[in-house]
Amino acid sequence: MNRINVKKFGFAFGLTGALIYLGCMIVMTTTGQAGTILFFNSLLHGLDATSIIRMDVPILEAFFGIIQTFILGWLIGACIAAFYNVQIKTKRT
Template sequence: MYRLNVKKLGFAFGLTGAIIYLGCMIVMATTGQEGTITFFNSLLHGLDTSSIIRMDVPLLEVLMGIVQTFILWWLIGACIGGFYNAQIKTK
């Protein structure tokens, strides 16, 4: 069976997470607070996000969020790749 490259899979997951984070930033920048609340309420099956959405996020916090998201999703992807490879029977 085919073995996954753990580092590459981790990078793919990390980059995907960072792109989703950037998409969230674009939604917030283009739709305003009410549009953002409506978008995330719809996305989260009607969960009321009005009390947790804040629009005045400092730039340093945004940058740290992108880095943290990338690292978290890199680790998730690497774990999935490692677990997948561990299940493959070697001959």
């Protein structure tokens, strides 16, 4: 079995999380509050997200949110790759 590059997998995981965060920002910007609530209610299997949707998110807070999401995603992806690599049985010659 092949080993996973920890840094590259972490980067891919972090970038994927940041893109999902950006997609959320786009949904909120383009659909308004009613559309955002409808979108997340259907995404969350009918869970009512009305009370947790906040539309007045400052730009700086959104910027820090996307950076934090990337960092957490990178750490999660790097851990997954490292744990995977530890479990691989290597052939000794």
